Amino acid sequence: MQLRRFRGQTKRGARETGYYQGLFAELDMDPGRLDADDIARLPLTPKSALRADPTAFVRSGASPICAR
Numbered sequence: 113m114q115l116r117r118f119r120g121q122t123k124r125g126a127r128e129t130g131y132y133q134g135l136f137a138e139l140d141m142d143p144g145r146l147d148a149d150d151i152a153r154l155p156l157t158p159k160s161a162l163r164a165d166p167t168a169f170v171r172s173g174a175s176p177i178c179a180r
Contacts, residue, residue: 119146131161131168 122143125132136143141150162169170176 115146115148115151118151119144122146128171128173129169131157131165134168 122132122136126136126143127133132143135155139153141153
């Protein structure tokens with residue numbers, strides 16, 4: 113059950129964020145077909161990636177609101 117939920121999250125991430133779409137393409141992995149061994153191969157997200165392009169982590173169609 114947990115693996116099925118994880119696949120759902122990764123499919124949504126790859127579909128709706130630029131960073132994870134690129135990551136799964138680079139790794140040549142199908143997020144909907146991940147198994148336990150594939151999960152172990154997923155790299156941690158480096159802080160430098162977030163700093164370089166924070167919008168790549170925002171879901172497409174999202175309307176972020178910045179507090180002032």
